[in-house]
Amino acid sequence: MYNKSDYLVSLLHKNEKGLGKGVIDNVWYKYHIDDYKKPIVITFAPFKPKKELYLAEDIKKNNFDELYIWGFDFVRKEEFNVISFAPLKNGLWYRSENLASYLKILSQELKVFPLRLGYGGSMGGYGVSVFSNLLNLNRVLLLNPFSTLNRRLAPFETRFSDFLKNDNWESGFFDGGECNAKGYVIYDPLFHLDVKQANRYKNLEHLRLPGVGHSMPMHLQRLGMLGWIAKSFLHENHIDKNRFYKEARRRRNYSEYYNWLLSRWNKHLTPKRRAIIIQYKYNFLIKNIVDSTNPYQHDLLMKMANNKKIIEMIINTKNPNNFLFKFSKFLANKGRYGLSIKITKYLVDQKYQVERNKELLNTYREALLLQKEKKK
16 A cells, blocks of 8 residues: 555656655655656765754755755766655664655555666665665665664674664664675775675675775765766666776875875774885875976976985975975975976965965076076
């Protein structure tokens, strides 16, 4: 028996088209149903700070297009049917009994679609996987998902401990690791907590992106990978592993890669590895600032950046801007005023000790002009 009072359930039961929004207890949703011959995609939003979440009143009074919900716009643009869920300010982790009851009713109406797909990251990955069997999902794409916060099943998990105090993780739907759907899970193999959560998904194919940590959707987006991965999953029922690992190498030109490798979360960090990573990080920073199209100048810059004195400076200088300031002076002492000017201009743009660097900039420019006149 379908719930006549709920517009979405009623619309699906009658095989009608439509788009809209709604609230179930402490969760809200948006939907767009356009073609019953096409698959439907169910998305769950990841964790966000409470201050960024909507109140139930916001959902009721705001226009449909004003309400952003994770995954909805992307899936709709790909011309799939979509229902997207997200928490309200007074509820996280999709633990509401009313939500579970609603999804049980909804699942009966979703059987009309040829395929039912799930897509979510982090807390959203938990939402997709924990309700995957109830919703009869055929395939899922999970990005660094939490399988559960249950202490018995995941004694290793130390994050979000506050939510364990206020909720019973031994009842209802609490274990996404029981997901029977096929599909993919993407995570960082160097981040021990995400690895242990991902390893609980036995039915999924594992794709690994090392050295970026959590927030996988953001990292994939910045690396230019998220779009084609999600499209391949939706349209082709397949993600090209060779392409994935080839493009994953781009992280070497991604600042967050070095930042995470140097963070407290990297349990593989030794003093020797730390020194090497810092060197690569600063070389990458210098290369991006100078962005020289002159091969000779570029090779010269990299050679200087690998000078023993510079490596020691890199390791001992915690502030990147402070290092760049010292490096620009080192280059100037070697007579490489053009490179010094580029780095000092960057520091001025970053508003780092602006007056001092402006003075240096003028000094380097005058020295460069004098150098050119002498060559004449």
